[in-house]
Amino acid sequence: MIIAGLTGSIAMGKSTIAGMFADLGVPTFDADDAVRDFYAGDGAKAVEEAFPGVTVEGQVDRERLGSRVLGDAEALQRLEGLVHPAVAQARVRFLERAAAAGRRLAIVDVPLLFETGGEAGVDLVIVVSAPASIQRVRAMGRPGMTEAKLEAILSRQTSDAEKKRRAHFVIDTRGRLELTRAVVSQFMRSTAAMAGGRTRHA
Numbered sequence: 001m002i003i004a005g006l007t008g009s010i011a012m013g014k015s016t017i018a019g020m021f022a023d024l025g026v027p028t029f030d031a032d033d034a035v036r037d038f039y040a041g042d043g044a045k046a047v048e049e050a051f052p053g054v055t056v057e058g059q060v061d062r063e064r065l066g067s068r069v070l071g072d073a074e075a076l077q078r079l080e081g082l083v084h085p086a087v088a089q090a091r092v093r094f095l096e097r098a099a100a101a102g103r104r105l106a107i108v109d110v111p112l113l114f115e116t117g118g119e120a121g122v123d124l125v126i127v128v129s130a131p132a133s134i135q136r137v138r139a140m141g142r143p144g145m146t147e148a149k150l151e152a153i154l155s156r157q158t159s160d161a162e163k164k165r166r167a168h169f170v171i172d173t174r175g176r177l178e179l180t181r182a183v184v185s186q187f188m189r190s191t192a193a194m195a196g197g198r199t200r201h202a
Helices: 014-023 031-040 043-050 062-069 073-100 132-140 147-155 160-166 177-192
Strands: 002-007 028-030 105-109 124-129 169-172
Touching: 002 014, 014 028, 014 105, 014 124, 014 177, 028 031, 028 073, 031 043, 031 073, 031 105, 043 073, 062 073, 073 105, 124 160, 132 147, 169 177
Parallel strands: 002 105, 002 124, 028 105, 124 169
Antiparallel strands: none
16 A cells, blocks of 8 residues: 655645545545544543643633644643654554555645654655745635744744655645646556555554
C-alpha cells in the first residue's frame, strides 16, 4: 500500500483536496478530525489538567484553549505532547485498517507533516499550495481570524516555498475546482504504476 502524506499551510485548500481524494474512494485520514475526537473524548481530562478552565461540559473548547497557547511556545509544546501521540495512534489504526482491506493507496492529511517529522512515515508527500495573496484572503475570511492570529500560525509552520521544495507532488489550488480535480486525477494516474509501499507505521 502506498501511503501519501497530504500537507499544506493554513488556507491553502488542503481540506478541499482531501475531500476530492475521499470522493474518489481513497481512504483518507484527517489529523484535524483525530484532534477533535481527542478533545471530545479521553483527551479532554488530560488537557483540562494541563490547562484548567478550557473544557466545557467535558469537552475541550478550542477557542479557550487557543487563547491559552497562542504565542506561548512552552504551553504549545505541552499541548502537542498530549495531542501528537494520540493522533499518531489513530493514524496507525487507520493505516492498519486500510492495509487489511487491501487498499492500494491511502492518504494521511496532516497539517504539520514536516514540522513534526511526519514525512518519515509516508512513502511520498503531496503539498497543497496557492499564492500568498490568495492564502491571506482565504484565511482572513475565517470566523475569528485576526492578522495577529494568522501571523502566529504562520510563524510556526514551515514556509510554503520549503514545503514545495520537499514535496514529491504539488497541487496548486489557485484555479477553478474543475482544474484542481483534474490535477488530483493526474496524481491518481501517476501512482497507478507505482510499486506498493508501506503497510504499517510506528
